[in-house]
Amino acid sequence: MLAGLLVGSVVGLALGMAVHRTPRARSAAVHVCGLILTVPSLAMYALLLALLGTIGTLPVIVALALYSLLPIVRNTVTGLNGVDPAVVEAAQGVGMGRWRRLVSIELPLAWPVVVTGVRVSAVLLVGVAALGPIIGGPGLGELIFSGLRVITSPNAVNLALMGTLGVVLVGMLLDGAFLVLTRVTTSRGVR
Amino acid sequence: MPAMIELEQLTKHYPGRSAPAVDSLDLTIAEGEIVILVGPSGCGKTTTLKMINRIIEPSSGIIRLQGEDVTRANPDHLRRRIGYVIQQVGLFPHQTIGRNITTVPRLLGWSQQRIDDRLDELMHLVGMDPGTYRDRYPKELSGGQRQRVGVARALAADPPVMLMDEPFGALDPISRERLQNEFLRLQEEIRKTIVFVTHDIDEAITMGDRIAILREGSTVAQYDTPETVLAAPADDFVREFIGSGAALKRLGLARVRDVELGQWPTSPIGSGREAALRALASSEHGSVLLLDDRRRPLRWVRADELEQPGSLERLGVEVRGTVEPTTTLAHALDAMVGSRVGAVVVVDGSGALLGTVDMRVIMAAVDTMRTDAHEQDREEVPSR
Incomplete structure (x- = not known):
């Protein structure tokens, strides 16, 4: 799951940085990412299975990366556009090129918002990742599926409940971990 | 340049x-x-x-x-x-x-x-x-x-x-x-x-x-x-x-050192009443400026006040709000208007008297500035 999040973060950040200046590209990117999120996860898995021609870990990672895009792209765009224009102008005025400005000024200032996007994605992915075992990937869903398979046995509810609680717990832990990460990686000057 | x-x-x-x-x-x-x-x-x-x-x-x-x-x-x-x-x-x-x-x-x-x-x-x-x-x-x-x-x-x-x-x-x-x-x-x-x-x-x-x-x-x-x-x-x-207020703004640019100061009758406070009266008699001003032994201004005294009994240290009004040569004319004017005698005393760094600024001095300065500017203007016209 974390691998999917990592790929999604890198792609989402790059996409956000690329489109944040042009309003048209910006809304197009956000719309497409929003569209991806509306695809039901079971359908997405089935689709990727067909496209990639393999079961196992790879399609799960790709699916997770795709699902994580919207919050990350949207927050990257929001964060970058929220940087005080006077600060950007000052950076330009001291002779920082476009790339340097982005990396050393705009991105650090947008950082808290960007990481919040990653955090939202992480929590979102926990639920999606739970269904990973359906196409032979790893995931907490194993327990839920075991429960479903033995639906008539007395253990069914227990297994499904354990799986579900596990998913919720992982989600909460991730959320907390990202809160700490945001705080640690943000400059004292903008906290 | x-x-x-x-x-x-x-x-x-x-x-x-x-x-x-x-x-x-x-x-x-x-x-x-x-x-x-x-x-x-x-x-x-x-x-x-x-x-x-x-x-x-x-x-x-x-x-x-x-x-x-x-x-x-x-x-x-x-x-x-x-x-x-x-x-x-x-x-x-x-x-x-x-x-x-x-x-x-x-x-x-x-x-x-x-x-x-x-x-x-x-x-x-x-x-x-x-x-x-x-x-x-x-x-x-x-x-x-x-x-x-x-x-x-x-x-x-x-x-x-x-x-x-x-x-x-x-x-x-x-x-x-x-x-x-x-x-x-x-x-x-x-x-x-x-x-x-x-x-x-x-x-x-x-x-x-x-x-x-x-x-x-x-x-x-x-x-x-x-x-x-x-x-x-x-x-x-x-x-x-x-x-x-262009004229007032101009006064903010000129300094006291740039103008010719007025001279007021003075008398050392140690020389007594007679000397002060003599100094007053030989000028057109209605009051005299009493100085200490290092020429620092102490008090303004009018002629009628000099007639009154009492020590010279108590007569007239104390000199307050002196200005220095680097003060702008605008500040000098402000101090002048605020003084009771219609003039402000200019002193050097050690506090010794250099002269006074009164309305005549200000008017003369404004006049000079106007003439200077016009002359400069005339000189520059052909070169444009």
Whole structure:
């Protein structure tokens, strides 16, 4: 799951940085990412299975990366556009090129918002990742599926409940971990 | 003075607007001068300023810096040679004061030792203790302190030129005046060529060696010293822009040392009543100034008061609110109006009497300024 999040973060950040200046590209990117999120996860898995021609870990990672895009792209765009224009102008005025400005000024200032996007994605992915075992990937869903398979046995509810609680717990832990990460990686000057 | 910045036929057209924001501007700025671009809002003064370091790219025309055409030079390299100070300051909030100030030296790849030395020097220059402030963040500073840091950042790599866009516009009046004065003192040391934009004519008069008054399309209505602009406005636009009180504003430019002081009858307080009466008798004034043995003025005494009994130390009124030769005539006038005798005493550094300023002195000074300006104006006309 974390691998999917990592790929999604890198792609989402790059996409956000690329489109944040042009309003048209910006809304197009956000719309497409929003569209991806509306695809039901079971359908997405089935689709990727067909496209990639393999079961196992790879399609799960790709699916997770795709699902994580919207919050990350949207927050990257929001964060970058929220940087005080006077600060950007000052950076330009001291002779920082476009790339340097982005990396050393705009991105650090947008950082808290960007990481919040990653955090939202992480929590979102926990639920999606739970269904990973359906196409032979790893995931907490194993327990839920075991429960479903033995639906008539007395253990069914227990297994499904354990799986579900596990998913919720992982989600909460991730959320907390990202809160700490945001705080640690943000400059004292903008906290 | 050699020209530092030359603008030739500089023009900026914004798409979708018929009239250019800046229309074929020609302007030459001499080395070491503070030139103020001043005008009503929308006249294109800020656009003009931002074209010099190409934050705004000109549509046509030429910008020369130290004789070199920089209209198509690499803008990032150009900007590292030009200090830039804006009204909102634009400090990098996620970096310490120290890192903010040393931005350009770091971009230029100076050695760490050189950067550290320069940082200390700059912080002292703008009156901030390096030990106290170096590691703080911008949000921990007041508005005035932030703009000091902004000025230090602009000066960091010792650029020959500084561009300042309403740098003190967002400050409260007290901080603004403090920073203006500090900056003028700083300029005495650093002697930069400075282009300074403001919409405030009073700030222009205080700060400028030369003022360019701009009307719509950044057209120069008048480009001259503050004295001349005030005494001999080129046309009705300039006159209207200066507004009322031009004569009073001019008094803010002249110093007490520039005028011929009035002389008042004086008498040493130790010489007694008779001497004071004699001094009074031989002058047309109605009162006499009593001095101590080091010629420091003590009291104003009128003739009828000298008739009264009592020691001389108790007669008349105490001399208060003296001014020095470096005081502006505007302040002297203020002190004069506030005094009971209609004159203010001028003393030197040790407090000894130099003379007095009264209404006649002020009027004579205004007269001289007006004549000077007109003569200068006549001389300049044929050369244009």
